[in-house]
Amino acid sequence: MNAIEAEKLTKEFQIYQSRKGLTGAFRDLFNRNYRSIRAVNEVNISIPKGEMVGYIGENGAGKSTTIKMLTGILQPSSGELKVNGFDPHNQREEFVKTIGVVFGQRSQLWWDIAVQESFTLLQKVYRVDNKKLLDRMIDVLNIGELLDQPVRKLSLGQRMRCELVASLIHQPSLLFLDEPTIGLDVLVKENIRQFLREMNQEFGTTILLTTHDLTDIEALCSRVIMLDKGNIIYDGGLTQLKQEWGEGKKIHLELDQEVSLEHLGKVTETLPVSWTKNEANAKLFTAQLQGNSITASEVLSLLVTSGVPIHEMQIQEVSTEEIVRKIYQEG
Amino acid sequence: MLAMYREVIRIRFLMMLAYRVNYYSGIIIYSINIGAYVFLWQAVYSGKPSLEGFSVIQMSTYIAISWMARAFYYNNLDREIAEEIRDGSVAIQIIRPYNYLMVKVFQGFGEGLFRLLLFSIPGMVIVSFIYPIQLTTDPSVWIQFFISLLFGFIVNVEVNLIVGLFAFFLLNNQGILWAKRFLVDLLSGLIIPISFFPEVFQKIFAFLPFQAISYIPSVTLVKGLDISKWLPAMGIQFAWSIILALLCWGIWVKARKTLIVQGG
Numbered sequence: 001m002n003a004i005e006a007e008k009l010t011k012e013f014q015i016y017q018s019r020k021g022l023t024g025a026f027r028d029l030f031n032r033n034y035r036s037i038r039a040v041n042e043v044n045i046s047i048p049k050g051e052m053v054g055y056i057g058e059n060g061a062g063k064s065t066t067i068k069m070l071t072g073i074l075q076p077s078s079g080e081l082k083v084n085g086f087d088p089h090n091q092r093e094e095f096v097k098t099i100g101v102v103f104g105q106r107s108q109l110w111w112d113i114a115v116q117e118s119f120t121l122l123q124k125v126y127r128v129d130n131k132k133l134l135d136r137m138i139d140v141l142n143i144g145e146l147l148d149q150p151v152r153k154l155s156l157g158q159r160m161r162c163e164l165v166a167s168l169i170h171q172p173s174l175l176f177l178d179e180p181t182i183g184l185d186v187l188v189k190e191n192i193r194q195f196l197r198e199m200n201q202e203f204g205t206t207i208l209l210t211t212h213d214l215t216d217i218e219a220l221c222s223r224v225i226m227l228d229k230g231n232i233i234y235d236g237g238l239t240q241l242k243q244e245w246g247e248g249k250k251i252h253l254e255l256d257q258e259v260s261l262e263h264l265g266k267v268t269e270t271l272p273v274s275w276t277k278n279e280a281n282a283k284l285f286t287a288q289l290q291g292n293s294i295t296a297s298e299v300l301s302l303l304v305t306s307g308v309p310i311h312e313m314q315i316q317e318v319s320t321e322e323i324v325r326k327i328y329q330e331g
Numbered sequence: 332m333l334a335m336y337r338e339v340i341r342i343r344f345l346m347m348l349a350y351r352v353n354y355y356s357g358i359i360i361y362s363i364n365i366g367a368y369v370f371l372w373q374a375v376y377s378g379k380p381s382l383e384g385f386s387v388i389q390m391s392t393y394i395a396i397s398w399m400a401r402a403f404y405y406n407n408l409d410r411e412i413a414e415e416i417r418d419g420s421v422a423i424q425i426i427r428p429y430n431y432l433m434v435k436v437f438q439g440f441g442e443g444l445f446r447l448l449l450f451s452i453p454g455m456v457i458v459s460f461i462y463p464i465q466l467t468t469d470p471s472v473w474i475q476f477f478i479s480l481l482f483g484f485i486v487n488v489e490v491n492l493i494v495g496l497f498a499f500f501l502l503n504n505q506g507i508l509w510a511k512r513f514l515v516d517l518l519s520g521l522i523i524p525i526s527f528f529p530e531v532f533q534k535i536f537a538f539l540p541f542q543a544i545s546y547i548p549s550v551t552l553v554k555g556l557d558i559s560k561w562l563p564a565m566g567i568q569f570a571w572s573i574i575l576a577l578l579c580w581g582i583w584v585k586a587r588k589t590l591i592v593q594g595g
Contacts (some may be wrong), residue, residue: 073422075588097428108423110342112349117342124338125427150349 001085003174003206004047004070009079011040011065039065041230042079049173050204052196054217054238057227058328063210066227067178070208071101084174097126100167104179107159108166109151115162116147119169126170137165140195157188164192168199174206175199181216193219214320226327233327238320245323248289250316251296256309258282267306273299283311335429336437343441357446358454361398362461368394368522369462383526389553390524392464397521397549399451399458404484404544406439409511412495413504421590432492432583439488472555479548479561482568487544489575490515496579499586520546540571 016032018024040062047053057063068074069081072088072095081088086095101108109118123129138144141161146154154162160180167175177196181189197220199205209221217224217238224241226234234241264275264285271294278284287299296315303310347354369391376387385393412435415421424431459466467473494511497504516522518541525536525546536542547564550556556564 068422071426073425074590092425093428093430096426099426101426103422106420106423110346113342113345117345121335121338121342124335125429127335 001049002046002082003049003051003084004045004208005080005082006043006045006070007080008042008044009040009066009069009081010038010042010077011062011069011074012077013037013039038230040069043227043230043232045225045232045235047206047208049206050200051223052200052207052209052221054221054224055208055210055227056212056214056217056224056324061227062230063227064178067176067208067210071099071176072096097170098172098174100170100172100175102160102163102167102175102177102180104160104177104182107151107163109159109162111152112150114148114150115143115154118151118162118166119147122166122169128170130169130171133171134165134169137168137195140198141165141191157184160184161188161192164195168205171203172205173203175208177207177209177211179211179213180209181211181213189213189216196220214324218320226324228328242318242320242323245327248294249296249318250289251287251299252314252316253285253287253303253310254312255283255285256311259285259308261285264303264308267308268299268302271299271302336433339434339437340441340444343438344445347442347445354450357402358450361402361450361454362458365395365398365458365462368398383524385524385526385553388463388465391462392466393524393549393553395455395458395462395464396552397545399455400480400483400545400548401521402446402451402454403443403480404487406442406488406491408435408439408488409491409495409508411435411438412492413498413508416495416498425587425590432579435492436488439491440484443484467552467555469555472552475556475561476548476552479551479565479568482565482572483544483548485572486540486568486575487515487519489572489579490540490544492579493575493582496582496586499582499589515541515544518542519544520549524550540575543568543571 014034014036016028016034018028019033043062043066045066055063055066065074069076070083070088072083072092075089084095084098086098088095109115110121119134123134138147141164143158143161143165146158146162151159151162164180175196181192184192193216196207200207207220209216211217222237224234224236224238225232261275261277264287268275268287272290273294274288274290276286276288278286289296289299300310300313372390372394373387376382376390380386382390412421415424421431424434455466458464490511494504494507497507501507518536518539520542525533525542528536547568551561551564
């Protein structure tokens with residue numbers, strides 16, 4: 001059984017449009033214009049147990065709406081949905097015992113009281129009493145000293161670590177993370193990622209991660225689902241994504257003396273390489289390798305054998321960030 | 332299940348304690364209110380021994396009791412719910428394996444219990460020294476009063492839940508919240524006992540749930556209703572708690588379907 005199984009999942013919203021100006025506002029009082037918007041359009045998602053999947057897309061692509069349907073907060077307009085074997089919206093109370101959710105921008109801890117009081121209440125809510133797991137999570141995330149402080153006094157990074165513990169207190173088999181590392185510093189991010197990897201390996205927790213920070217995805221997920229305007233535009237491995245969309249590597253060279261662009265072009269004319277010259281420094285050049293058919297060493301050996309005086313060089317891989325930017329731009 | 336609700340009540344206690352200033356200022360505000368109304372009514376009586384079946388002493392007692400009872404049944408659940416819907420944090424509530432409305436009820440109960448124990452009872456002792464009031468020593472009347480007070484709490488909570496849930500449909504119901512608060516204070520007999528209203532209004536009020544909140548419990552204690560009068564009064568309170576509970580449930584089910592989580 002898959003952790004998440006969605007077929008033709010769709011969510012439509014009715015939005016009302018306000019008319020322009022004062023007369024428009026008066027007319028709106030009596031008669032409103034409604035327009036229906038498809039936030040999520042016949043999306044198919046299937047995630048097996050134990051997988052860590054990154055769910056990305058531009059702002060307003062429909063990510064949050066999907067998460068809200070998967071967690072039972074919103075009722076889908078149409079389509080089939082089974083999460084952990086439940087219908088999230090209609091079997092809500094039983095279903096939510098099997099999932100954990102972290103909303104990066106929303107706290108699930110009680111704002112005015114000490115963190116540990118929140119934990120105690122959550123243990124009662126989920127009817128669990130697993131001191132060992134709780135202690136371990138507190139230890140790994142290093143929040144032991146924060147337990148007796150009210151949540152409102154915690155920093156963002158401290159709070160987020162507490163949120164993670166709160167969402168995993170009942171050891172759910174499926175964890176939804178909606179931008180969990182937003183606004184956090186590098187060390188906290190690393191700490192959280194390490195913790196998530198541990199939970200995944202040890203308990204087989206399935207994790208669906210929404211984020212704008214692609215380093216999160218690179219660090220955690222082997223699979224990526226990309227959403228654009230309510231449609232899935234990519235669903236597959238991270239490495240394939242790079243191969244399919246990656247422009248190929250770049251080689252930055254610093255030469256000992258000035259060479260003309262034509263000369264470099266001539267030397268490598270047998271290979272699909274295009275050269276650009278740095279405007280500010282005439283000794284700096286960049287070679288853009290087209291596609292994935294050639295390697296950097298082929299280019300370099302040609303350069304060396306034809307006597308181009310290389311002083312310093314650097315090979316640049318395409319970052320996921322760049323790939324995603326490109327996909328967003330091209331739609 | 333019970334352990335959870337007990338914990339909810341405990342957390343509410345902690346939260347009330349976290350805001351001590353609110354607690355202290357509450358005592359002062361309530362004492363001022365009681366004082367103001369006691370003196371106002373003394374002026375209205377201006378020497379007359381009784382009005383509409385209330386003697387001066389009974390009137391003062393009625394005022395003190397209804398304000399202290401208000402400390403127990405009053406809560407801001409409507410505002411809290413509206414707020415949670417407005418800022419979208421209701422989403423967090425929905426991903427928890429409990430009934431949102433029941434948890435709210437118990438939060439309100441925790442708040443009420445806190446105020447009853449740490450506010451109303453000590454407050455009542457102080458007030459009884461300052462103002463001319465007379466409290467019965469008959470334990471059976473006190474038992475009747477507390478049962479009636481509990482129903483008053485239930486009816487008021489249900490009214491609050493319904494008003495709060497309107498936010499699901501309106502998304503901003505600040506105006507309704509204000510109107511409701513004033514209506515409840517007026518029509519529940521807190522400011523003026525129901526029997527002082529013109530006949531026509533009394534007949535209309537009989538069809539509204541508000542007198543079940545404050546008037547019935549307060550009169551029960553002040554006048555010491557005997558069983559034959561008390562039971563029908565209980566019947567009214569009980570009927571309203573059931574009717575409003577069903578209404579709450581219906582609205583909640585409908586609201587969950589139309590839920591739009593605002594922001595994020």
